[in-house]
Amino acid sequence: MKVFIGYVSLSGNTEKMAISIKNRMKAVGCEVYMERLDTVEVDALKDFDLAFIGLYTWNLEDVPYEANEFYEEIDQVDFAGVKVALFGAGDLTHSKPCAAMDILSDKMKRFGFDVYDRVLKIHHESSTYEQLRKCEDFAE
Ligand SMILES: Cc1cc2nc3c(=O)[nH]c(=O)nc-3n(C[C@H](O)[C@H](O)[C@H](O)COP(=O)(O)O)c2cc1C
Known part of the structure; x- marks a missing residue:
């Protein structure tokens, strides 16, 4: 299984979560790619079986x-699946x-992403x- 982990983190907490998820996915044999979100193109997510996206929240109304x-x-409308x-x-x-996660989740769902109910x-x-x-x- 090919897994992508993209995240943003200022003081390191979300980053530690990302590393922990990465370690777990690797331990069960997944091929894992991890990057900071500011260098990622959304289209690239289509190449993976699953993407984990991690965000901190610093302002109620905004994504970081x-x-x-x-x-x-x-x-675009072609992120279905x-x-x-x-x-x-x-x-x-x-x-x-963690409102930023809810804001991102709503938009991703509107554009067809299959967002896991559990966050x-x-x-x-x-x-x-x-x-x-x-x-x-x-992760499991
Ligand atoms: C100035 C400031 C504003 C924050 N605003 C929010 C907020 O609106 N909602 C929330 O859930 N957490 C808020 N937090 C808490 C951060 O999201 C929390 O410290 C988180 O661990 C930061 O993640 P990071 O270490 O990955 O950067 C705020 C923290 C700071 C310092």
Whole structure:
């Protein structure tokens, strides 16, 4: 299985989640490609069996600026069947925790992506044993 992991992370929490997912997918024999989202073209996701996309949230109303181009590129209607799973770190006590993930999910669904119903939202710190375990379970 060919898996893509794209993410943006400022203080490193979402990045740790990405690494944990990568390790798990590799351990079960997947071919894994990982990149920061600001260097990724959305079209490239069509070449993978599954894409994990990770975002932090810093402002209720926006996707992070490094993901802007990726977000804007989702403007075609032929992404049907492209499978995506979303993850990210945020403040789970917030009124709309990890809102950037929900904004991206809504747009991806509108353009045909097959977005997994289950998303992984981690509260701030993602390096505890329990948090990393959650990432691995999610990957599985
Ligand atoms: C200025 C600032 C604004 C934030 N705004 C939000 C927010 O609107 N919603 C949310 O869920 N988390 C918010 N957070 C929490 C971050 O998403 C959280 O610290 C996350 O772990 C950052 O991920 P990263 O380490 O991958 O950059 C905010 C954090 C900061 C410092």
